[in-house]
Amino acid sequence: MSEPFTVAIDGPAASGKGTISRAVAARFGFAHMDTGLLYRAVGVRMLDGTEPVAAAQALTRADLADETRLRGAEAAQAASKVAVLPAVRAALVDFQRAFARRAGGAVLDGRDIGTVICPQAEVKLFVTASAEVRAHRRYLELRKSDPDTTEDEVLADVLVRDARDSERTTAPLRAAADAVRIDTSHLSIDAAVEIAVKLVDERYKRG
Ligand SMILES: Nc1ncnc2c1ncn2[C@@H]1O[C@H](COP(=O)(O)OP(=O)(O)OP(=O)(O)O)[C@@H](O)[C@H]1O
Numbered sequence: 001m002s003e004p005f006t007v008a009i010d011g012p013a014a015s016g017k018g019t020i021s022r023a024v025a026a027r028f029g030f031a032h033m034d035t036g037l038l039y040r041a042v043g044v045r046m047l048d049g050t051e052p053v054a055a056a057q058a059l060t061r062a063d064l065a066d067e068t069r070l071r072g073a074e075a076a077q078a079a080s081k082v083a084v085l086p087a088v089r090a091a092l093v094d095f096q097r098a099f100a101r102r103a104g105g106a107v108l109d110g111r112d113i114g115t116v117i118c119p120q121a122e123v124k125l126f127v128t129a130s131a132e133v134r135a136h137r138r139y140l141e142l143r144k145s146d147p148d149t150t151e152d153e154v155l156a157d158v159l160v161r162d163a164r165d166s167e168r169t170t171a172p173l174r175a176a177a178d179a180v181r182i183d184t185s186h187l188s189i190d191a192a193v194e195i196a197v198k199l200v201d202e203r204y205k206r207g
């Protein structure tokens, strides 16, 4: 099994970081963690009446099972509310760091991977797109499970979440100083993935 190699991919909601992360992981045989899913799971537990810090401390794989609910708009908003709490974030740090340094390589995507969770990551990317483009992409996804959803509602949700994630005191959404920025607003999925794969390839070979 090869040495640890961490790819940290951050960016705002629906910028395409998960799509890029999964493709990079598949290409290099790395493990992938969507860290947003952890916060979504804590958010859903909160909606169901559990105190969020207790939920984060007791999180198990079973909490990640209901993908349909976790991927919904209500879970997204709840996630960004619990993500403001320093004790919730602290409860999730060790799990993410251990995953990042596993043998064989790991890709983690989220908001604070390159800045807080893995500041020593071998590759750091910051994936962006305009709010309108991101809302359109998320709308196309969400309308499959909720035909009543509108693009304006999704844009409003994205903007609220962007503001909450960027303005919080602990681990705000920021590009690490040494992150490579990829604006996917006018890139196809294949083009965005190709840029990321090339960057990882250069550093993975050198390492
Ligand atoms: N470059 C692209 N061009 C067009 N659609 C894209 C592009 N990148 C991603 N998408 C689509 O946009 C949607 C959101 O992408 P993705 O889930 O990768 O974003 P994300 O940043 O991981 O979102 P989240 O904030 O939920 O973690 C998906 O439906 C995906 O297929």
Ligand SMILES: Nc1ccn([C@@H]2O[C@H](COP(=O)(O)O)[C@@H](O)[C@H]2O)c(=O)n1
Pocket (backbone or CB within 6 Å): 013, 014, 035, 036, 037, 039, 040, 076, 079, 080, 081, 083, 109, 110, 111, 112, 113, 161, 165
């Ligand atoms: N490293 C992270 C990942 C996510 N969050 C918060 O969770 C929300 C949902 O994340 P998605 O990636 O699934 O959109 C997000 O809005 C953040 O509030 C986080 O704080 N840190």
